[in-house]
Amino acid sequence: MRRFSLALFALLTLAGPAFAVLPSEQLSDPKLEARARHISQELRCVVCQNQTIDDSDAPLAHDLRVILRERLLAGDSDEQAKAYLVKRYGTYVLLKPPFQANTLLLWLGPFFALVAGGAMAALYLSNHSRVAVPTQLSADERTRLNDLLETPE
Amino acid sequence: MNRALALIPVGLFVALLVTFYFALGRDPTHIPSVLIDKPLPGFDLPGVVAGTPGLRSGDLKGQPVLLNVFGSWCISCVEEHPMLMELAREGVVIDGIDWRDQAIDGAKWLDQNGNPYARVGNDKSGRTGIDLGVTGAPETFIIDARGRVRYKQIGPIDSDTWNNTLLPLLKKLRSES
Numbered sequence: 041m042r043r044f045s046l047a048l049f050a051l052l053t054l055a056g057p058a059f060a061v062l063p064s065e066q067l068s069d070p071k072l073e074a075r076a077r078h079i080s081q082e083l084r085c086v087v088c089q090n091q092t093i094d095d096s097d098a099p100l101a102h103d104l105r106v107i108l109r110e111r112l113l114a115g116d117s118d119e120q121a122k123a124y125l126v127k128r129y130g131t132y133v134l135l136k137p138p139f140q141a142n143t144l145l146l147w148l149g150p151f152f153a154l155v156a157g158g159a160m161a162a163l164y165l166s167n168h169s170r171v172a173v174p175t176q177l178s179a180d181e182r183t184r185l186n187d188l189l190e191t192p193e
Numbered sequence: 194m195n196r197a198l199a200l201i202p203v204g205l206f207v208a209l210l211v212t213f214y215f216a217l218g219r220d221p222t223h224i225p226s227v228l229i230d231k232p233l234p235g236f237d238l239p240g241v242v243a244g245t246p247g248l249r250s251g252d253l254k255g256q257p258v259l260l261n262v263f264g265s266w267c268i269s270c271v272e273e274h275p276m277l278m279e280l281a282r283e284g285v286v287i288d289g290i291d292w293r294d295q296a297i298d299g300a301k302w303l304d305q306n307g308n309p310y311a312r313v314g315n316d317k318s319g320r321t322g323i324d325l326g327v328t329g330a331p332e333t334f335i336i337d338a339r340g341r342v343r344y345k346q347i348g349p350i351d352s353d354t355w356n357n358t359l360l361p362l363l364k365k366l367r368s369e370s
Contacts, residue, residue, distance in 0.1 A: 087329060107320075127227070128227070128326045129326050130326070160201070
């Protein structure tokens with residue numbers, strides 16, 4: 041029983057997640073391989089949409105991982121390697137969209153909403169505080185109030 | 194004044210609805226091509242049968258042509274194939290790229306299903322397809338007489354896309370050249 045539970049414990053703790061990156065794809069230089077892993081986690085698999093090419097088992101994602109590693113071996117910087125794929129598939133492959141004309145609304149929209157909402161809230165509050173300002177009694181009202189208060193019970 | 198202000202949130206809501214209507218209606222698997230109006234990337238592919246001529250990017254010049262990306266492994270290509278055969282019979286020039294495929298499998302597939310292509314190149318490694326920004330097969334590019342990419346059709350060509358989109362563009366390009 042003890043042996044079984046030990047084995048179960050080992051199975052549960054030592055089991056790693058299944059990686060899409062095949063051993064045959066990996067670079068022998070651990071530094072380059074780490075860079076490749078990092079970049080491929082920022083690139084969208086064009087077949088399976090919301091997966092990264094690092095996660096995806098799609099054949100095309102495999103091809104793109106291999107190409108990425110070839111670029112790094114050829115001496116490309118991270119940005120150059122990404123640009124190589126952007127040139128072919130467009131900025132669509134970047135999971136973090138760049139700041140450009142057609143993403144203005146995406147990047148600035150939240151700030152616009154915050155400013156617009158803030159302005160409306162400020163306007164609403166200032167309207168209400170104006171209503172709450174106590175007004176002075178007129179002379180007529182004052183004498184009438186005094187009369188009422190002085191009336192004997 | 195206040196009544197006009199009260200309409201602003203309603204206006205924003207309607208704008209949001211319109212945005213969502215159009216944004217959610219488009220198919221996210223259709224990635225727009227970055228090659229539109231740009232020259233076809235260079236390639237030089239061998240034929241599917243040893244000894245037969247292949248396909249080079251320089252071949253796609255002089256007249257507007259279709260460049261169809263297919264593979265013997267591709268299920269939608271079987272669905273599209275009769276349409277391509279019909280177009281070839283009508284005299285439309287179609288060149289083919291046998292993508293991510295063994296040449297022998299591509300050749301066998303064309304033997305069985307018929308060959309609608311004027312020229313076919315075998316892209317075994319898939320690199321030419323990646324240079325073209327291909328995300329899956331079938332995809333069809335329209336190349337103008339000067340060798341520039343003018344349109345990319347993602348997925349099979351059916352009579353609807355042919356009559357309403359591809360044929361009108363091809364006619365326009367023919368009148369240009």
